[in-house]
């Protein structure tokens with residue numbers, strides 16, 4: 001007789017994951033008349049995937065598709081190794097580049113290959129929330145290092161050093177950063193990598209926004225020490241291909257057997273249709289990427305100008321497609337977002353990304369200039385009326401927090 005399902009302990013790990021603070025706002029926005037709310041909360045390009053990419057995928061699907069090698073099509077991995085060599089100067093064999101179901105699955109692959117319960121992983125705060133979710137799913141412990149507005153959201157390598165213990169296994173860096181838009185300078189990246197290597201800690205460098213940079217250069221952390229650094233990339237943001245789910249990771253040779261086996265266990269292989277699309281994207285040249293980058297830059301300039309006129313101090317983002325907006329010191333960004341959405345503008349609360357940006361909002365540039373302008377009108381009217389949400393101060397400001 002089948003045993004009754006009673007909610008066993010085995011579901012507890014997934015159950016304990018925190019809910020998404022961005023999703024809460026999305027769900028609320030979806031209940032409203034679409035014409036009444038400027039949606040600036042989501043981190044997804046508003047562009048269509050370029051036509052030549054879609055066509056290549058279509059043709060591949062018509063020709064017949066199936067499983068590929070677990071690490072991805074050899075032809076695609078050869079193209080990726082070429083790209084990495086051109087961009088970073090590091091020569092990988094195609095077998096050391098693993099195709100994944102987006103950047104998120106590249107993270108999950110690396111963590112499944114490396115982490116044991118109780119290991120510590122250093123993560124930025126604020127950061128893309130999925131890092132911590134995945135770390136927790138692996139029974140490991142996220143240890144946050146702060147990205148302070150006063151420091152331009154650039155981490156202090158010495159603070160990172162002070163957080164390393166004998167249980168630290170992995171350190172995650174992300175440049176250009178989500179949600180900060182900060183592009184880390186080469187000296188900082190080098191210092192961070194060197195500190196990690198000195199302490200026998202591996203580095204996962206999340207560079208999924210590496211082609212959406214307005215000032216500065218990609219982190220290119222693999223070039224500093226390819227034996228200890230893994231580079232994480234994605235087609236999602238660069239080519240407006242979020243829905244195709246293709247990313248990849250470049251890893252040291254010694255990790256190859258583990259990554260191949262784990263990828264087989266996790267996904268067997270990424271959709272061949274999507275891999276064909278990725279090849280077309282790489283072969284298609286830089287024009288479509290350049291056009292999208294220019295649109296993001298124009299939108300960023302628009303937001304920065306309007307906020308400067310309103311006297312709101314911020315760090316101008318140098319990459320990705322987000323702008324962080326400080327509230328009144330100590331104001332609860334979640335409550336601010338809940339109010340703002342009813343006023344017709346949806347934004348992401350800084351609290352969705354950790355503790356440090358508790359009193360900041362993230363505005364996404366992935367909407368038309370018209371929508372961004374409308375959202376800014378509403379945000380700035382609220383900001384002026386409330387003093388940047390001064391009535392929402394009350395929660396204790398986290399120890400590491402600032403505004």
Ligand SMILES: Cc1ncc(COP(=O)(O)O)c(C=O)c1O
Nearest residue numbers: 102103104128178208234236247
């Ligand atoms: C910093 C960062 N890394 C990775 C990802 C993963 O994106 P995808 O799985 O679509 O490649 C995202 C998505 O928002 C991100 O912001």
